[in-house]
Amino acid sequence: MQRFIGRKRELRVLSETLGSVTAAIGSARPGRCILMRGRRRVGKSSLVEEFIRRSGAPSVFFTAAGGSAEDELEELLDAVTTSTLPERDLFAEEAPQQWNAAFRLLAQILPDDRPSVVVIDEVPYLMDRVDAFEGMLQRAWDRLLSRKPVLLLLIGSDLSMMEALNDYDRPFHQRGREMILGPLNPSDLAEMLGLEPADAFDAALITGGLPLICSEWPQGASMWDFLSTSLSNPISALLVSAERSLAAEFPPQAMGREVLKAIGTGERTFTNIARAAGGIAHTTLTRATELLTAKRVVAAELPLSTRPSKERRYRVADPYLRFWLAFLGPHMAEIERMRGDLTLARIREQWTAWRGRAVEPLVRDSLARLLPDQGLPTAPAIGAYWTRSNDIEIDLVGADREPVARQLLFLGSIKWLEKAPFDSHDLAALHKHRAALTGEPVPLVVVSRSGVTCTGPQAVYGPGELLSAWQAS
Structure with missing residues (x-):
């Protein structure tokens, strides 16, 4: 057993x-x-x-x-x-x-x-x-x-x-x-699958911590070995779990399903989602996004700062469903004709860029569990900041409340690359974006998969420190 x-x-x-x-x-x-x-x-x-x-x-x-x-x-x-x-x-x-x-x-x-x-x-x-x-x-x-x-x-x-x-x-x-009841957390996955901290976070992004999918991941196997095996099996849990969940919650004719597909393929703004979903009417899209957010399938987020904003963005809340919608669902036909190798090649090509954004909510959840730590206070709200033109994007914003804060507690950057540490150029960009958001000397925090080569941030976190947040649960 x-x-x-x-x-x-x-x-x-x-x-x-x-x-x-x-x-x-x-x-x-x-x-x-x-x-x-x-x-x-x-x-x-x-x-x-x-x-x-x-x-x-x-x-x-x-x-x-x-x-x-x-x-x-x-x-x-x-x-x-x-x-x-x-x-x-x-x-x-x-x-x-x-x-x-x-x-x-x-x-x-x-x-x-x-x-x-x-x-x-x-x-x-x-x-x-x-x-x-x-x-x-x-x-x-x-x-x-x-x-x-x-x-x-x-x-x-x-x-x-x-x-x-x-x-x-x-x-x-x-x-x-x-x-x-939430999914298995990264610490559970590290123990269950015999993975290092960084690899456990990758596993969380792919499986969503769903036990049925995780049970098919061999002990100690790499992410790429797991994907290769799963993509060669058209009835693997990785491939079929999302479709079964979607079928149970959204009938094929439901517009919510089309909107979810648009968000899952990377569209984040209301206008772009409407265009990707076939140019649907404003009222129809509003009803669909309200349904998806009510069911907790989609998260609708606003920039976190001391100023109000209407620049709402949408993302698929469940990491596994987000991965499936981006890489697997659109290409089931080629997987079913036993060309999962094409799907795997596509994932390899796009993985680093996709993971860099997909890991952000998991990093924020980890920090929320860790704080107070390294001189950073407990933050009742941890989010991100962006402008309509994306000329300013801040990955981590800690504040006393959301979406409009009275006080900013810290700002930070996430750099989740395997061979590129956070360096002085990244720190300079973070300083520039902080200056555009606030004139206060708000503490800076850095989260990096591959370490930090500069001085200046008040707090630094890597995969090991983030994993420890979940071990206390």
């Missing part, structure tokens, strides 16, 4: 929550609920399966499939009757025909003297397909399930719908504790 990597914090939270259920046995409401959300294929189900395996608690794991209310109820019946709940046979005998009755019978067969786990996966499907599902769930929890020593795990991949489940004006408000 493959070794389970990472997720130590999440496993600890789940274990501690189940422990609180055990400690509350005999009280009026020993039940606990967790609302778990995360992008598709990020490993939510496998995390819960691993937790259940380690806990040894009787459990039922039901996954909604997006069918009708009647079909989903049949699937729930099957999940319970094949579960490890001790009274599961009773569920098969009575075969409830309504969701209210199913929740009632489920509560009835849960043990009273020991903790159990009930998992409902892909909850947004039920919210969408089953009339008044949230209300029925709320009543079942308040009147029945919470009175049993059970840990109820509600899981979903549609981030906006899972957030809405806990909104103050929704029936299930404050019934559950929220858990957000």
Whole structure:
């Protein structure tokens, strides 16, 4: 069996929550609920399966499939009757025909003297397909399930719908504790794949930290070896995971998918995205970008400075999807006819330039986890600055708030090249851009893949220091 990597914090939270259920046995409401959300294929189900395996608690794991209310109820019946709940046979005998009755019978067969786990996966499907599902769930929890020593795990991949489940004006408000599951982080990848810090960041940009893709990366293999193997296999997880996620979230006719493709191929401004998506209307593009940002698939960012700006830019939020849209999705035909070598050559040609921009959000996230450090203060906001003409671009801007800051805390540059360290020419350019943004002597920070050959920056970070930010998690 493959070794389970990472997720130590999440496993600890789940274990501690189940422990609180055990400690509350005999009280009026020993039940606990967790609302778990995360992008598709990020490993939510496998995390819960691993937790259940380690806990040894009787459990039922039901996954909604997006069918009708009647079909989903049949699937729930099957999940319970094949579960490890001790009274599961009773569920098969009575075969409830309504969701209210199913929740009632489920509560009835849960043990009273020991903790159990009930998992409902892909909850947004039920919210969408089953009339008044949230209300029925709320009543079942308040009147029945919470009175049993059970840990109820509600899981979903549609981030906006899972957030809405806990909104103050929704029936299930404050019934559950929220858990957000992100991808495997660079430190997890370094451990799992046996990679050096810089190579672990490359792996994060390619795989997005998605466990299914990472599981196909041989221990110690180089990025190019992994890509060569994956591109020669048309059903590799690297190739098919994105298409499956897109198909689940965006039907083929959805304009959001066309807009996402435009952003994924490198277009960042509203005007250029509209042109690349076929010259779509302003209102159509607005709806599409709002949908994509609401689903957390796309990030819409403004320059971070002390002055307001309307120069919004868009980027694909998930690194793996960004890589797939840039290099793999547009060329699936050649990969399927076994010419992945052409795709690999194209990646080699464009990799350095693409990686230089793609790594920036990951660097910012790393710094946010590291600070305060090297004399730099904690920064409530870390972003970037640019002008419409791009004559001034600053990779790192730390500030007290965003998008319009009261105070700039530091400015910095990212140089992520394999054989070119950050030098005095780069520092001079950074000084010039700082002077164009502010007259204050704001501290300067440098992030370089290949080191620094000049003096002057207040703080310097390389791949090793950035990786350490994730090791503390």
